Amino acid sequence: MTDTKKKEETSTHKIGIYLWIWGLLFVLSFFSYMVDWYNFQGLLRWSLILFFMFLKAGLIMAFFMHLFWERYALVNVLLWPMTAIACFVGLMVAEGKYTVFSRLFYFFVGG
Amino acid sequence: MSDDLNIKKTSSIKTKSSSVSGGGTDIDYVRPAELPEQDLYHGHSFITKWIFCQDAKVIGIQYTLTAVFTGVVGLILSWMMRMQLGFPELFPFLTAESYYQMVTMHGMIMVVYLLTALFLGGFGNYLIPLMVGARDMVFPYVNMISFWMFFVAVVVLMASFFVPGGPTGSGWTLYPPQAILEGTPGSGYGILLMLISLSLFVIGFTMGGLNYVITILQARTRGMTLMRMPLTIWGIFTATVLALLAFPALLVSSIMMTLDKVLGTSFFMPTIIKAGEMLSYDGGSPILFQHLFWFFGHPEVYIVALPAFGIVSDLLSVHARKNIFGYRMMVWAIVGIGALSFFVWAHHMYVSGMNPWFGFFFASTTLIIAVPTALKVYNWILTLWRGNIRLTTVMLFCLGFIVTFVNGGITGIFLGNVIVDVPLSDTYFVIAHFHMVMGIAPLMVIFGAIYHWFPLITGRFLDETLGKWHFWVTFLGAYSIYFPMHYLGFIGVPRRYFEMYDSPYMTSAVGMNEFISVAAFIVGAAQFIFFYNLVKSIRLGKPAGKNPWKANSLEWLTPQVPPEHGNWGEKLPVVHRWAYDFNVPGAKKDYITQTTPPSEVIEAEVEKT
Amino acid sequence: MSDPTLDKLPGGFKGMSEDIGSDQTTFKGVNWGKAMMWIFLLSDTFVFSCFLVAYMKVRASVTEPWPYPSEVFGLEVFGVPVPLLLIAIMTFVLITSSGTMALAVKYGYEKNRKMCGLFVLLTAIGGLTFVGMQAFEWSKLIFHDGVRPWGNPFGAEQFGAFFFMITGFHGTHVSIGVIFLFIFARKVYRGDFDTGRRGYFTTMKSDYVAIEILGLYWHFVDLVWVFIFAFFYLW
């Protein structure tokens, strides 16, 4: 994202770019659907799901929501708080695993 | 790079540097206005002027009055609790059920409906537009709705006192499964009304909070950079951001608990055997609720602390006639504390049975938070250093704040260190910690702030003599309630005990409890001095005139006192400096208001030398 | 966006530090309403994140088997079971409506009343379709499969609870969006944004930026669906 590129696109954007993103979203959604269709499992499934998810989310935010063209002040204000969520998610994954371990280890019909 | 954005060149925080660059008019240059004037809706009738009013100042006062009303309810509840704890046999109507209901309502009211609403809704609404030089909040209509949502939330909360079964007695932390099962008082309507009230509060607050944030970010007056804002605004701003990001967790946990209660879902409810029967719940996770609650709850305690930090900085600076020490550090500390507060929540859960490895992470983050907080404390006392301290009531409350806050903060350090928390958690040590740091310290600031801004709001001073009495009784009384209380915690007295004296080693607590209770009655009663002072001074107080404390910040510089709707008359003020130019060397007066252009300061200097 | 003076400002991180250091506004050229919508969406992101985090935590810790979404949400087409078919269609519908919304915003910038109104209307219809399909999905699950918030025949009972709660919350967002889309479609056609007619309760003048703000909301709803789709249906 260089300055010059930004400048050209600030005011209004060609319709093409929206159609492109639109198409891409279709394709990506189709791919993530295919992950299920071909019944990938395990790590592969997870990485594919997350990859397509973040790509789609990124495209929507960047272009449909115009974040790509916004000034960094706004972009940063919006993205940094996500670290709190990331931390929350990470810890809750650990917590979920710990709980299920405790249940499986000591119980025989679940908690 | 366009020149007109480069404001740093023309004026900086330090007056010294701006005054060296010589005379001429361009030194007073401030960027032209970016935005058109705000259209305001002016009320015409009593209803649109005072009830469904869109003026942030009136909304602020509405918030304050409602919050203080709930505060008085909370105070009375605390009296009754102390009655039971100090003199257990005296009042037969104080049953265990009602005791727990009181504890719960007391805690929730004080934290959420008094302090949060008062600091953000009350002070936020009143001060933000004035201090950043805006005519009003950016969306006055939404702001008005915000207050009325809050009002409804309070009504719903109070209604729970009158429903069958009474209000919920689940503790303000509302931990399931207990909160929604029989065996806890008010587990029927009480808890539902509590959850509904909280949800309404969150929704209402979100509307207000968006207004505060956007007003501060996008509606400042010319020359008002972020680094020139009074720390009050920084505190309120950061707290509001925290609230906008933390309340969602409360909302979500309220919704989920409501569903568990009403629909019989099992989000937080595992298999449970009650009275020999198995309930229909299965597989849920009580600890999940605690994570959600404290993901909200810990930021929440800073939501009530940060505005207090900000306000006390301003009060100290004005009344010590000295610039706040280390302004930039203060700003970074506020922001840093705010950001970090999202990474420490599970320090409330050290002994909750969560993944034990979390202890390492959360103990570290928790103690790290002490560093920026400590800096703030140092800066407050360094502001006093070589100042010219006016020992007004306001200043006294600030000093009281410092003592109680440091005391409570240090006990927080005890609790934050995970292994120390193990014996102390869920004992009166925790109660003492948070009353010192939350019950007393921010209240000191609120009182100080009211003594400080009352002349602006009403045009009259509060009575200083009564004020001093109010301060000393409150400070000494509250300190003697909570300082000894820590030692109850050492003995091992658990919190939320309706009575406890039959244990052999706890009998020694009886005497202390009686003492604490008496002190609590006195402190509570002292608040009525304050209320009397308020009522009396509205009509009979000494007229204050403009800017009675000789402060610098914008709110004192309105054409009218009290400020009218729209705040600024014809023209918005233009800001040239930070709010802390007190006793600038060479300046004629001991303060230079934010609107004073550099060229005038130079003249003053020239005259003097 | 269309403010020409903005083009003179430096971009990137340098621009950021200058914006933050400047007076009056921090988000240069961002309208109050738009800034407010962004911050609201940030807050709302936390709401949805909390829902999803709770879901993850509970799903990770139940010991009963979690129903296999691919089958639960499958449809039979001419006797052939197709996994997640309905959801796939819903996803495409929502993305389509997001696309039309993006175009509506674009025409809004250009103050093209006709096209803007048309695309807002199309978006509203897309949204309505989505809600309709969701209603169908819910009723299939409730009446056909016997899924309830408090239990289901397939396994862990939290499945239904989280499903109804999260999609319900999302559906509510969509429905609110649809209502506003219809209202704004009317406003655009009526020319409110060209004449600057004032709204009911406020003294603010209408402006095409309102379409952009509405667009942000709508795209956000789509964004949330991306996450729900990944975590609820594909996991």
Add this chain to the structure above:
Amino acid sequence: MWTGLVFLAVIIGSIAFHVWTPWWWTDIASNWGAMDDTIILTFWIGGGVFILVCLFMVYCIFKFNYKEGRKVEYKPEDKKLEVRLTWATALGVAALLAPGLLVWNQYIKVPENSIHVEVMAWQWGWKYRLPGEDGVLGTSSNKKINDDNPFGINEDDPNGKDDILIDSEELHIANNRPVKILLRSIDVLHNFYVPQFRAKMDAVPGMITYYWFEPNKIGEYEVLCAEYCGVGHYAMRGLVVVDNQEDYNKWLAKHETFSSFIAKRKKEGLINEKVVKINNILNTKKSIKSEKNVR
């Protein structure tokens, strides 16, 4: 003038109170002396900072009281001072945190040779289960709790057969042997807390939590429930008796094992119909789930 004096009095009073307080922790009866030490350390560092900060404040009150025309320092910031203070504080924090985390590490790592004791909390009381000869507790589940199986022990788990059931508030443990407390609850959160042992942890329904300690003083200790659990919370007391090995063995022998318990019930002819009943409950529950919730 007297403002400063009163503040000074408050500080001195706090110190005096701390030094001469008659209220202090109970004599420790476990290995967790390290917790007390950490608290003392925190007192020294934290208390020291508290005193310094407050004394500085009092000094300022005396020294810089308002005087017309006093020369006031104009010094917006002092980078060097601030950096120094930051480091000093960080150092203080590290000095508290490091030992704290070391002790915590001990707290969550249970010694191999510890005796497992299951504490089962209910509204509002305690029950206990000890492993039998094999030293292992059988698996269990709240779903299996009924009159014939008050602890919900897995009948198919051989480890559970010889588990010793203690349907009373009183628990005995042997002196100088590490104990791993396994906490379990059948209804709401509770917390098994004996002030003299210092250690505590919540009992969470739906999972098992734990902590450990090694009692080192023979005597009787009151158990307090330290997590709010409804109106009976304050009355939810228990008793832990620390015995020498001999007394402990005697006490242990007095209690019946799970298999003897079942045998007794069978003899009394209570068990058959009940088993059918509980199975019915479990089955209906499965089918109910998709129909309609009971509550």
